[in-house]
Amino acid sequence: MSDYQLGLEYAQSEDKADKLSSYRNQFHIPKDEAGNELIYFTGNSLGLQPKTTQSHINQELKDWAELGVEGHTEAKNPWLHYHELLTENMANIVGAKPIEVIVMNTLTANLHFMMVSFYKPTKTKYKILIEADAFPSDKFAVESQLRHHGIDEKDGLILWKPRKGSELARYDDLEAIFDLYGDQIALTLIGGINYYTGQFFDLKRIASLAHFYDSMVGFDCAHGAGNVKLNLHDSGADFAVWCTYKYLNSGPGSLAGCFVHERHAHNRELNRFTGWWSHNKEKRFDMRDEFDQLPGAEGWQLSNPPILSMAAIKASLDIFAEIGMDKLVEKSKKLTGYFEFLLNKLNNSNIKIITPSNPSERGCQLSIQVKNADKTLHKKLTKGGVISDWREPDVIRCAPVPLYNSYQDVYYMVEKLKTILND
Template structure:
C-alpha cells in the first residue's frame, strides 16, 4: 500500500520536509514569458545549469587572462592536472576506484576508443550484442566498428529484444542468446539505463553471463551516471562510458566520462589509440622520449583537455560530493514513486507507464505511453509550462531530477496533463 496522498497540500508538505529542497535554489530554473518557473523534466536530456558554474569557468578565464601559458602550472587549479580535480568525485558517483575513471573526449568518441581496445574479433567470434532499442549513436558506432573490421553489420549484430507486446527486455532472453551464439559473441554492449523505457539493467548479472561465454562487456551509462548507483567496479564490466550533460549538469556537449576496470590498469598489451596525454606525466614534456603509457584509465587519454568544459564539470561534481549519491537516489525513488502514484490515480485507460515498476530497476525517469496520442499532446504540455521530452510514436519521457525538481513540480505536471487529456 502506497504512503503517497492526493492533493496539493501533500505535495507542499513533502517539499517542506525534503532535506535536499534547498539545492533547487542553486540552479538556474528556466522561466516562461511571465517570469514563472517552468516545470523542467528533461534533465535526462540536458541538466540545468548550477549557479556556481559561471564562477568556476570565470576563474579559468581569469587565469588565462592573467597568466597566459603559465596557467598550466600556476594558479589555483593548474590546467596541467585539471582532470585530476574531477577523478575522485566522478569515481564516487559511478561506483569505481579513482584509477578506473577518466574524464575525456565525448561519449561516442569514448565508445569507439573502448572498442579499439576491447572489441577483439576473430573470424568465428566477432558478433556484438546490443539491446534492440539501444540509443541510435551506440548502434551506429557498433555498425561502423564491424565494417572497420571487415564484417557485415547486419550479420554481426545480435539484438536483445523485448518479447512481443512488451517494452522491457528480459534476462532470460539474453541468456537464450548466449546459449545459441555464445561462441560467436566477442562484445556485449548494453545501455546501463535504456534511454527510451528508463529500464535500469542489472550490470553485474549481464557481465557475469557475458564473461562466462568469454565476451568482453561494456555499458553506455549516459542515462545512469548521476541518476542511479552504477557500482561499476563491483559489476566487473570491462569498460563503461557516459556523458556529463544530462544528470551531471555540465552543459551542452560537455566532456564525457570513461571507466576501465582496474584489472586492465597495467595491461600494456591491450590495443589502443594513444597520444601524449596518455604518456608518463613525469617525462611528457621531454618530448623525445619513447612512449611510456600511464596506468589505469588515464592511459586512454590522447590530448590535453578543454579546461572550460572541465571547470563546468567540476562545479557540478563539487555539488554531488556535498550531497552524495545515496541521498540523491533516496529522494529520486520517493519523487518518482509519487509521480507514478499520481499518474496511476488518473485511471486513464490510454495511459501506461512503460518504465519498470520496481524502483531498483529504474532511475528518476518515467516513460509515459499515451495511446492514440501524437506530438500535439507534447506541444500542449509545453505551452502549459511543462518541459518534457517526446519520443515517437507515443511516449512522453519525464525526469523529476532530485537535485532541482520538487513534489510540487510533479503534482502540477500531472494536473496539467489531466486537464489536457480531458479537454
C-alpha cells in the first residue's frame, strides 16, 4: 500500500480505526517485571492465551469432579462427542468441508499416519519430494518413512531448492524437477508456508502439478492454519496436517488438525492405522463387533481425545468463528504491509527482509535476515521488550498477529530496532 505513513500518530489513528482492535483485550499479553506489556511477535511459534481458555478448561474440570465417568454423556459438553464441537469452525478456518477435517493427535504423528495411507512406494515410483528447507521435523519424518520401506533416504528424497543467492523457492524449478523425476515421485509433501522465509506457496498449483505426474500430495500447514486462507478443499490436496498452538492459540503442545480430501472419504481400501475412535461411533461400545470404518477424516482417529486440550482449542476457535478469516486476513495484510513499510524506511544494509513482498505470497510473518549474524541483535531486541524468534543461521522471525497485535506494537518494535541498529 502507498498510503502508509511514518510517526506514532499514524499508528494510533490506525488502531483507533481498526474494527478488530478490541480483540486484543481478549488475550493475555505477557509483561515484563515492571508490569509493562511486551511486544509479542511470536504467534508463529506459540500463540497467546485467550482469556476464555481458563473457563473452558475449568468447565471440564468441574464436570469431571462432579460427574466422573458420566461426564462422557452428561457433561455440559459431553466428552464422547467433544471433537465434533471443533469440526465446523476448524473446517472454515482451513477452507475445507466438515467431513474432511478432524482434530487429533499431534502434528508429526498425524504426518506419519497420513504417509501410512498416502505414501505407497513401488519399485519404480518411490521418491518423496519436499522443499529443501522444510521444517526439520518434516524432513526427519519423511526420512524415517523411507527407511521403514527399505529405501535409502539419500536416493528416495528429492529436495526443491532455491537458486543460489536466493532464499525463495521457484515454481519453474519445481516443474523442472517433475519433468525429470515425475515418474519416480510417489509423494509430494510441502510446507504450506515455509517456516523460515515465510513464503506462502500456491497449494493448488503444486497439487495440480504433482497430480499430473500421479503423485500424492500433502501439505504441512503449521504456519498457515489461522494465518492465511488455505482453501484446502479447492487446492485438491490429498491430505494436510497442522498444529493448533501457533496462530490457533491452543496452548503448548496441544492437539493438531488433519485434512483428508472428500474424494477419499469412503475409500476403505486405503491402508491406514486404526483404533476404536475410527470405528462406527454407533457401535463403538459393542465391544465384540468387527471393525466398521468411519467415513471421512474421522476415520483416521485412533483413541478417545484429551478433553482438556480440546477445551483450549474450542476457546480459540470460538473467537475465530466470531470474526471470520476474511476480516482477519484483511487486517493481517495491512498490518504486515505497515511493518514492511517501516522496516524498509530504515534503509539499513545490515538487515534484509527475505519474505516475499507480494501479500498474496505470505502470511503475517516477516523474516528479517541479519548480516554477519551472531544472535546479538535478537538478544538486544528481547532485552528491549520485543519477543521475536531467532532461527539459525541468521534470521529473526516476526509475526504481527491480527488477533492481538496492534499498529502501535509494530511502530514501537521498529523504533526499538532502529535504536539498536544505530548504536
